Amino acid sequence: KSFEVSFAPGHPLLNPERLFSRAEALSRPCPIPAKRGVYAWYFSSIPDGVPTDGCLSVNGHTLLYVGISPKNESSSQNLRKRITYHYRGNAEGSTLRLTLGVLLPHTGRQRAPWLWPLSVSQLMRRVEPLLPGSP
Numbered sequence: 001k002s003f004e005v006s007f008a009p010g011h012p013l014l015n016p017e018r019l020f021s022r023a024e025a026l027s028r029p030c031p032i033p034a035k036r037g038v039y040a041w042y043f044s045s046i047p048d049g050v051p052t053d054g055c056l057s058v059n060g061h062t063l064l065y066v067g068i069s070p071k072n073e074s075s076s077q078n079l080r081k082r083i084t085y086h087y088r089g090n091a092e093g094s095t096l097r098l099t100l101g102v103l104l105p106h107t108g109r110q111r112a113p114w115l116w117p118l119s120v121s122q123l124m125r126r127v128e129p130l131l132p133g134s135p
Helices: 079-088 095-107 120-130
Strands: 037-043 061-069
Touching: 037 079, 061 079, 061 095
Parallel strands: none
Antiparallel strands: 037 061
C-alpha cells in the first residue's frame, strides 16, 4: 500500500539536519535512536526510469521512501532495528527492499530480488551507491 501524507514545512523528515550513510547507520555505536518514529530514505542518484516528479530534494538527495517503526503498539521494533533491517534483511520483511526490487529491473540493471542469486549483502552493495554518503 502507498498513501499520501503531509508534513508541515520545516519538519525534520523534509529538512533533515544531516543524512546518514549505510556505513554510519551500521556503525557501533549506532547513531540511530532505538525508539519509535518515522524515517526517510534520500537517494543521491536515481535509477533511470524511476519517476521523481513531485519528490522532495534536499542538498542533491531525493526523498523516495518514508517508513514508520513500529507498525503497531505490540511490535518490539524501533527505528534502529528497522533501518538496519532494511540494510541487512530481505525483501519479504522490508517494503523498501521490495520496492527497490520492483524498480531496479526496469532500469535494465538487475532482476527482481527474489530471483537474484545474491546474498543480502551483495544486494545492498548494488543499492548502496544510490544512497547518500556513497563514494
